[in-house]
Amino acid sequence: MPISSSSRILVFDSGIGGLGVVQALRSLAPSLTIDYLADTALFPYGEQPDDLLRERIAKLICQACEHLKPSLVIIACNTASTLALPILREKLTLPIVGCVPPVRWAGRVSNSRTIGLLATSATARRPYLKQLHEDFAADCKLIVHGSRHLANMAERAFRGEQVAPDEVQHELACLFEQPNGHDIDTVGLGCTHYTFLLPYFQRLGPAGIMWLDPAPAVAQQALRRLEDTAESPPLSDLPLPSDRFFLTAAPAEGQDLASHIAWLGFTNGWQIFS
Numbered sequence: 001m002p003i004s005s006s007s008r009i010l011v012f013d014s015g016i017g018g019l020g021v022v023q024a025l026r027s028l029a030p031s032l033t034i035d036y037l038a039d040t041a042l043f044p045y046g047e048q049p050d051d052l053l054r055e056r057i058a059k060l061i062c063q064a065c066e067h068l069k070p071s072l073v074i075i076a077c078n079t080a081s082t083l084a085l086p087i088l089r090e091k092l093t094l095p096i097v098g099c100v101p102p103v104r105w106a107g108r109v110s111n112s113r114t115i116g117l118l119a120t121s122a123t124a125r126r127p128y129l130k131q132l133h134e135d136f137a138a139d140c141k142l143i144v145h146g147s148r149h150l151a152n153m154a155e156r157a158f159r160g161e162q163v164a165p166d167e168v169q170h171e172l173a174c175l176f177e178q179p180n181g182h183d184i185d186t187v188g189l190g191c192t193h194y195t196f197l198l199p200y201f202q203r204l205g206p207a208g209i210m211w212l213d214p215a216p217a218v219a220q221q222a223l224r225r226l227e228d229t230a231e232s233p234p235l236s237d238l239p240l241p242s243d244r245f246f247l248t249a250a251p252a253e254g255q256d257l258a259s260h261i262a263w264l265g266f267t268n269g270w271q272i273f274s
């Protein structure tokens, strides 16, 4: 069925990372209503223990689905998806679209057959990543940098703060200066936050690299799933609340965040999810 203004979806991440997917959704389906939930109380996910995260994500998404009643959920976070997709699919019956490192895509397009991946430390060490490599790009050498800092830099870049080029260059060196790193011709963004650092990577990274940002493909996949979902009509004639932006903890610069999410359609500021 076509996307209608009564279609409501929930986009989830630990912070601003999922907004790259929201940006793609806005241009593909302007009438879609989007609720965004950022688990800022536990940001950065990439530095949290797996057990804590798995339990936390399952509880939070179940609560959010109960309150917000989306037709579909996008887990717009690689760190969450590579850990919690199975448990979420067990607990929820609605369609869930995840976001996983674009290793398959990189394997399809790399000429040098040496591919790079930037991700959080948690995603970098997950068996899920090893499996993706074995299943979809086994003939490529995969070089990974699990970064403790890039997600934070992306939060700053999103709020319009300048990120020092040396900081980004240092992180890129951690990828390209590994053994065989100079053979890399394609780098996948394995953390949704990195969408907002892409201009820095393109400017400061080696020339000729193909940078793969999965955000538009995740948005397209979500819209395909939504079209296949038979939707029940709204229960009353009352207008549905418009796009809402929830956080689990207030940001230090609240006012600042409100002005930066407005251009993505969240014009009523943010509120605490409880």
Ligand code: DGL
Pocket (backbone or CB within 6 Å): 013, 014, 015, 017, 018, 043, 044, 045, 046, 047, 076, 077, 078, 079, 080, 120, 123, 151, 190, 191, 192, 193
């Ligand atoms: N945006 C998240 C991801 O895609 C992670 C950032 C964090 O460490 O919280 O992995």
